[in-house]
């Protein structure tokens with residue numbers, strides 16, 4: 303039976319998990335959820351929220367999630383301090399009265415001892431959350447003697463399989479099926495995936511010593527978990543966090559990259575590219591709870607929901623399909639934020655070293671893009687430099703004293719052949735992908751979708767040029 307078939311075992315397990323999640327949210331603060339929405343699971347976008355009945359208007363609060371049930375640097379520090387009284391962060395860690403009574407069968411008293419103030423302070427939000435979730439979700443259940451506060455939340459996290467469309471995982475994991483697809487990724491996606499993979503490897507190298515110490519400590523118990531297994535769990539957790547985190551200010555941290563929180567239920571909302579019209583998040587700092595950062599609400603946007611079955615959407619930001627694929631593992635059939643990174647192609651046609659030096663000197667070398675509405679100014683300058691031997695004239699164009707028309711017809715001719723070349727390369731890539739056997743079809747289709755988005759962009763510009 304397909305996991306999506308209504309009435310299947312998967313469905314009834316899921317209903318129980320959802321009830322547990324709602325019960326947990328109600329017990330731990332002021333949780334509200336509009337009775338006009340319903341959670342549903344689809345093949346295309348997994349779980350999501352849909353309108354059940356009635357209407358949802360602008361500024362109407364759809365749900366509020368108490369700060370106590372959000373997982374972020376603050377709440378992780380608070381919970382760790384319940385087992386490690388030496389951990390002390392002003393206004394965040396436990397007061398004496400809330401420190402858990404020492405219990406020999408709860409391994410966290412021993413395992414969290416190594417999480418000193420200095421060490422916790424040095425970790426990024428990502429690193430702390432990964433190491434904390436790793437213990438609470440993947441390691442603690444091996445003892446059978448204690449349960450994590452966060453269990454109802456962990457139980458509704460996506461599985462590693464559900465995240466397999468994320469290209470960085472093809473590089474980092476041991477699953478080899480999709481590795482051939484990596485070579486077919488557009489340049490923007492490949493660079494993005496490599497950047498994420500480097501970040502993941504770096505974060506693992508920071509938390510690995512903690513995990514190794516835990517592994518050594520397991521030797522005294524009956525728990526048998528290898529470092530290799532824990533690394534795979536870490537990867538799973540990393541991408542759960544990455545694909546579900548929401549912006550919030552974290553007063554204990556300085557870097558923008560640390561400013562995020564995981565918010566149960568809000569993380570069921572799927573993305574739409576129209577940021578202005580759909581729902582948006584609001585943080586109520588007046589409702590901070592005992593160690594949190596503020597209750598998290600979702601409110602309606604200018605689009606009025608009135609059709610039962612309409613999906614309640616949130617914008618994750620102005621992201622192209624290359625970005626969405628790499629950060630979240632999906633693409634949109636139509637995406638107004640798509641653009642093509644044509645840097646490699648443009649650099650390959652400018653072979654003349656003096657032109658390269660000229661563009662470098664003026665900081666115009668590389669980062670060339672074409673979107674549906676624009677050919678980037680950087681690209682126009684590079685093409686102008688290629689077609690015009692008078693670099694003084696190109697400098698005037700750079701400074702805005704001349705328009706691109708001053709370089710016609712050579713500029714138009716080169717741009718047209720540049721785009722035709724690109725279109726041919728894209729067509730060839732599409733054909734290669736279509737012929738690939740033994741790769742996950744969903745992942746292959748995502749990449750095809752990106753290239754088809756590129757084709758639409760090029761067609762639009764080429765039509766304007768004729």
Ligand SMILES: C[S@@+](CC[C@H](N)C(=O)[O-])C[C@H]1O[C@@H](n2cnc3c(N)ncnc32)[C@H](O)[C@@H]1O
Nearest residue numbers: 346347348349545546569570571572573630632
């Ligand atoms: C914050 S979660 C949303 C809930 C998710 N659908 C689930 O089943 O748990 C983000 C993930 O949802 C999926 N997603 C979000 N928006 C989507 C969309 N428009 N189309 C397809 N998948 C989408 C992607 O897998 C993404 O990583």
